[in-house]
Amino acid sequence: MNLSDDDIHRRLEALRLEHRDLDDVIVRIDAETVANQLQVQRLKKRKLVLKDEIVRLEAQLYPDIIA
Numbered sequence: 001m002n003l004s005d006d007d008i009h010r011r012l013e014a015l016r017l018e019h020r021d022l023d024d025v026i027v028r029i030d031a032e033t034v035a036n037q038l039q040v041q042r043l044k045k046r047k048l049v050l051k052d053e054i055v056r057l058e059a060q061l062y063p064d065i066i067a
Contacts, residue, residue: 008057
């Protein structure tokens with residue numbers, strides 16, 4: 001599936017927003033005295049998936065140019 005640059009930019013913004021939101025949730029859960037470690041682990045895994053998707057989309061927008 002080929003996305004337009006505008007589609008990629010919109011998707012990147014949505015992924016970055018979700019990634020930042022997960023940071024906030026993880027910090028809040030970790031701050032609780034009885035943190036749910038399984039939930040924290042799942043959120044961190046989701047963050048990694050988002051980061052991978054962000055990197056993949058950025059590579060589509062800005063491919064490496066070998067001189």
